[in-house]
Amino acid sequence: MVSQVTENGGHLASNLGVVELTIALHRVFDSPKDKIVWDVGHQSYVHKLLTGRREQFPSLRQYQGLSGFPDRDESPHDAFTTGHGGTSISAALGMALARDLAHDNYHVVAVIGDGCLASGMSYEALNHAGHLGTNLIVVLNDNGMSISPTVGALARRLSILRTSYHYKQAKERISRLLSFLPGGRKLYWSLERLKGGAKAIVMPTMMWEEFGFTYLGPIDGHNIAEMELILKQAKNLGKPVIVHALTAKGKGYKPAEDDPVHFHSLAPKRLILNQVQDNGQKSKEIPSYSRIFAQTMRRLITDNAKIIVVTAAMLEGNSLSLLAKEFPHQIYDVGICEEHAVTFAAGLATQGFIPVVAIYSTFLQRAFDQILHDVCLPNLPVVFALDRSGIVGEDGKTHQGLLDLSYLSLMPNMAVCAPKDENELQHLLYTALDIKHPLAIRYPRGQGAGVPLDQEFHKLPIGKGEMLKQGDDIAIIAIGSTVMPSLEAAEHLARYGIDTSVVNARFAKPLDRELILKVASHTKKIVTVEENVLSGGFGAAVLELLAESGVSNVKVKRLGIPDEFVEQGRQDFLRSLYHLDAQGIAQQVVAFFPEVGASMLAPTQHLPKGAA
Ligand SMILES: Cc1ncc(C[n+]2csc(CCOP(=O)(O)OP(=O)(O)O)c2C)c(N)n1
Numbered sequence: 124m125v126s127q128v129t130e131n132g133g134h135l136a137s138n139l140g141v142v143e144l145t146i147a148l149h150r151v152f153d154s155p156k157d158k159i160v161w162d163v164g165h166q167s168y169v170h171k172l173l174t175g176r177r178e179q180f181p182s183l184r185q186y187q188g189l190s191g192f193p194d195r196d197e198s199p200h201d202a203f204t205t206g207h208g209g210t211s212i213s214a215a216l217g218m219a220l221a222r223d224l225a226h227d228n229y230h231v232v233a234v235i236g237d238g239c240l241a242s243g244m245s246y247e248a249l250n251h252a253g254h255l256g257t258n259l260i261v262v263l264n265d266n267g268m269s270i271s272p273t274v275g276a277l278a279r280r281l282s283i284l285r286t287s288y289h290y291k292q293a294k295e296r297i298s299r300l301l302s303f304l305p306g307g308r309k310l311y312w313s314l315e316r317l318k319g320g321a322k323a324i325v326m327p328t329m330m331w332e333e334f335g336f337t338y339l340g341p342i343d344g345h346n347i348a349e350m351e352l353i354l355k356q357a358k359n360l361g362k363p364v365i366v367h368a369l370t371a372k373g374k375g376y377k378p379a380e381d382d383p384v385h386f387h388s389l390a391p392k393r394l395i396l397n398q399v400q401d402n403g404q405k406s407k408e409i410p411s412y413s414r415i416f417a418q419t420m421r422r423l424i425t426d427n428a429k430i431i432v433v434t435a436a437m438l439e440g441n442s443l444s445l446l447a448k449e450f451p452h453q454i455y456d457v458g459i460c461e462e463h464a465v466t467f468a469a470g471l472a473t474q475g476f477i478p479v480v481a482i483y484s485t486f487l488q489r490a491f492d493q494i495l496h497d498v499c500l501p502n503l504p505v506v507f508a509l510d511r512s513g514i515v516g517e518d519g520k521t522h523q524g525l526l527d528l529s530y531l532s533l534m535p536n537m538a539v540c541a542p543k544d545e546n547e548l549q550h551l552l553y554t555a556l557d558i559k560h561p562l563a564i565r566y567p568r569g570q571g572a573g574v575p576l577d578q579e580f581h582k583l584p585i586g587k588g589e590m591l592k593q594g595d596d597i598a599i600i601a602i603g604s605t606v607m608p609s610l611e612a613a614e615h616l617a618r619y620g621i622d623t624s625v626v627n628a629r630f631a632k633p634l635d636r637e638l639i640l641k642v643a644s645h646t647k648k649i650v651t652v653e654e655n656v657l658s659g660g661f662g663a664a665v666l667e668l669l670a671e672s673g674v675s676n677v678k679v680k681r682l683g684i685p686d687e688f689v690e691q692g693r694q695d696f697l698r699s700l701y702h703l704d705a706q707g708i709a710q711q712v713v714a715f716f717p718e719v720g721a722s723m724l725a726p727t728q729h730l731p732k733g734a735a
Contacts, residue, residue, distance in 0.1 A: 124168055124180075125376050131184050132391035132517055133191050134165040136373040136383040137236070140266050140344075144234075144368055145169040147350035148262070151358060152230055158202035158218050162211035162235035164192035165388075166264070167201070174200035184391075184517040186692030192521055202231075206521020207486065208436075208459040209242030211235045212261055216252050219259045230358055232260040237281055238269025238436060241458040252363045253335025260357045261336070261365045264344060266372045269436045270387045271444065274458050280330070285369055288341045331365050340367030345374060384439060391517065409573040412545055412566040413510050417442035419549040420479065422580075423556065424453050430556065431471055433457060434481045435464045441481045441510055461486050465493035465505070472503040477556055480505060484512040484524025484565060491530060498561050499534040506555040507531075512541070512565035513604050513654030514698055519691030524565070525684050528602070529659030531563045532632040538562045538585055539632045541603025545571030547629070553580035567604040567654065569694060586633035590642070594622035596719050597712060598646045600639060602628040602661045605652040605682075608698075611705035616712060621719055623712070631661045634668055643669060643677045648716050650680045654703055657683040680715040682708060 128135045146169070148159055154174065161167045171189060172180060176198065182188025193201035203214045215233035222229055239245060240263060252259050265281055267273060273281075328338040337360055342353050350368065357364045372387070373379025379386035410418075424430050424446070436459045438444045447454040457464045461482055468478035482490070487509060498505045512524040531539045538560065542548040548566055555562045562585075591606070592613055601609040606627045613623040626642055628635060631653075643649055651662035662681030669677055682702055689697060698704045702711045713719070 124172070127180055127183060128168070128389060130392050131181075132389045132394075133168070133184055134388050135376070136379045136386035137166040138168040139374050139376050139379055139386075140370045140372045141166050141234075141264060142169050142375065143345045143347045144262070144264060144350060144370060145173065147347050147354055148232065148234070149173050150347075151351055151354040152232060155199040155202070157230040157232065158215065159200070160203045160211045160215040160218070160231065160233045161193050161205065162233065162239045163208045164201075164203075164205040166234075166236070167193045170200065171198070174198055184519070184691055186690065186696060188691070190519055190691060191517065192519065204521075206519070207489065208239040209244035211239070212245050212248035212252065212259075215261070216248055216255065216257075216259055219252075219257045220255065223257055230258065230260065232262060234262045234264055236269070237263065237265040237267065237278060238273045239459055241269075241273065241275050241277055242460055243462055249334045249336070253333075256335060256362055258361045259363045260354075261363070262354075263340075263365055263367045264370055265341070265367060266370045266383075268372050268383055268387075269459060270439055271384055271436075271456070274436075274456050278458075284341055284367070288369060292343075335363055337362060337364040338367065339364060341369050342367065344368030344370035387439070409570040410545065411442070411570055412548060412568075413440065413442040415545040415548050415571060415576070416481070416508055416510065416552070416566070417446055419552045419580075421446055421449075423553065424450055427477070427556070428453070429475065430477045430479060431455065431468075432479045432481055433464045433468050433471075435459060435461045435486060437481070437483060437486075437510075440483065441508075443481065461489040462493050465490040466497040468505045469493070469497040469501070469503050472498075472505050473501075478505050479508055479552075479555075481508045481510065483522075484509040484527045485515070485522045488526065488530065494531070494537075494561070495534050499536045502536045502560050504559050505561050506552075506558075507561070507563035508552070509563060509565040511568045513567045514689060514694050514701075514703075515568045516694035516697065517691050520688040523689045524568075525654065525656050525689060527563070527565050528631045528653060528655040528661050529663075531565075532664065533659060534561075536560050537632065538630065539565070540630045541565045543572070543601075543603065543606035543627045543629070544574045546574050546576050547583070549576060550581055550583050554582045554585070557582070558585065565603060572607050583629070586630050586635060588626055588628040588630060588635040588638050590624065590638065591627050592623065592625040594624040594646070596622045596646060597648045597650065597716060598624035598626060598642045599650045599652060599708065599712070600626040600628050600642065600665060601652040602631055604654050605703055605708070608703065608705040609652055609708055612708035612712065615705060615709040619713075621712070628661065631664060634664055636668060636672075639665060639668060640672055640674065643674055647677050648719065649677060650682060650708070650712055650715070652682045652703065652708055654698075655683055656686065657681050658686055678716070680711065682711055 179189050184191045192206040195201055195204045211233035215231045219231040331338040339353050342349055357366050372383035432454045434441050434456050438456050468480045471478045515522050531537055542551050551564050599609045609625050613625050616623050651665050653661040
């Protein structure tokens with residue numbers, strides 16, 4: 124696992140932490156008859172290795188290889204397809220009820236980390252499970268960490284329990300040790316009096332009992348024999364039971380034990396090596412969009428105490444960790460609770476604060492109704508910063524950020540934009556702070572375009588795009604991450620005598636009607652490009668605009684993601700697969716408008732080598 128994950132990237136520390144726990148689970152339960160439901164599923168690598176996928180393990184997270192998450196299409200041992208947190212107890216309860224209704228007799232086990240236990244759905248499921256009272260086992264894999272230390276009152280309670288458990292263990296060890304020494308018993312009792320405070324710690328098991336669960340534990344999750352015993356006990360209870368296992372993230376691999384936050388999720392080695400030149404020197408690093416987001420927020424927050432940044436357990440991913448230490452009253456990590464994060468921000472906005480909700484595109488899907496009902500309906504000025512929009516790469520279909528232009532644009536009062544590069548990102552963030560309605564800014568995973576950053580921020584007009592290059596034959600209207608490749612595509616096309624306009628639309632909503640209609644009437648041939656599903660996306664909005672404006676003599680080709688889930692794979696590879704890189708865009712222009720370049724380049728195979 125260590126050699127493979129450090130090569131391909133993926134979740135290392137979480138998997139190292141559950142090696143023994145997974146072995147014990149598979150010894151006690153008979154998968155796939157018994158169902159093991161992993162929460163998020165980022166910790167299911169050991170489970171994959173133990174259920175017939177060892178030979179395929181080197182293909183982990185590669186295109187058409189093993190998924191980094193459980194997938195029902197991959198193996199009957201993967202009881203539930205996941206990637207987002209907080210689903211395991213609900214799904215497991217559904218399976219348990221299905222079993223009861225079918226008078227079947229298998230076991231269902233949900234395995235959930237303390238981070239995901241804090242998500243709202245987990246409580247909804249616990250509440251229902253206690254009500255149904257059926258045979259359901261929840262294994263709480265408590266390592267005190269989400270990606271960073273788990274936040275919240277529950278986490279505090281669990282940490283008391285951990286401390287008391289470790290205290291009890293240490294006390295027993297000391298007692299055993301001292302009993303061998305002359306005068307040892309006396310020494311032990313004086314130590315005991317000294318620690319009187321710590322001794323009084325109460326086991327907070329009541330909460331589970333209130334929910335109708337039997338609580339078993341805490342137990343050392345790295346002790347296979349003990350884990351097996353307690354799981355067998357849980358198996359025989361025939362009612363909702365929680366097994367509280369204490370584990371350490373990164374267990375057994377010193378670098379990960381020492382820095383579990385870094386080793387939570389590793390980038391593929393190739394991306395790390397890319398940053399090093401042939402001479403071994405570190406190449407001049409182009410900052411990521413996440414870094415520019417954090418850097419910009421730092422400047423904005425410093426000048427304005429009303430700005431509050433809210434993130435849902437993704438301080439690291441959003442590059443906000445350092446900032447959170449510097450501005451503890453302006454940066455809030457609410458845990459894996461996207462729904463709460465959004466409505467919490469709405470509350471702040473009602474009181475004149477300027478909330479910036481920084482949540483990955485894929486996870487913000489969770490909060491659809493909160494954005495609609497709690498932010499857009501009352502028209503509150505909440506800013507949404509959507510990192511990892513578009514194709515995310517190896518994390519695969521559960522994590523692609525390919526729906527946000529659609530699901531945000533359909534909400535009344537919401538404005539939706541995407542910067543063409545990191546410089547525009549900082550200006551859009553600056554612009555957003557003065558807007559009196561909800562506004563979403565989506566930006567991609569990974570490095571920016573490498574453009575210089577303006578020192579002074581300036582405001583960009585809402586609903587306005589820009590003409591980057593004027594041409595007579597055809598117009599490419601692109602948004603966000605596809606603008607730069609579109610410019611490059613125009614250069615390819617120019618070599619074949621095709622004169623292309625390139626428009627940076629910048630806003631998916633409101634659209635720059637004036638600019639789009641002007642461009643359409645000039646070339647009569649338009650290609651729209653977006654890293655989003657075509658359905659309800661940017662190109663669809665352009666088509667609607669043309670139709671509503673009575674423009675019928677313009678031919679439009681939309682490039683984007685068809686109606687399907689996009690698999691895992693390298694980000695650049697997937698972009699080329701969906702014709703969203705420069706070569707692909709140029710190729711599609713020629714394929715769709717053969718008349719444009721007919722004299723120079725009829726069939727697509729005449730494109731430069733590597734264009735396909
Ligand atoms: C809804 C949602 N939000 C955020 C994430 C990103 N994420 C993946 S794993 C993780 C931490 C999970 O912590 P925990 O459940 O304690 O498991 P551990 O990694 O500590 O074993 C987070 C925040 C996610 N997968 N789903």
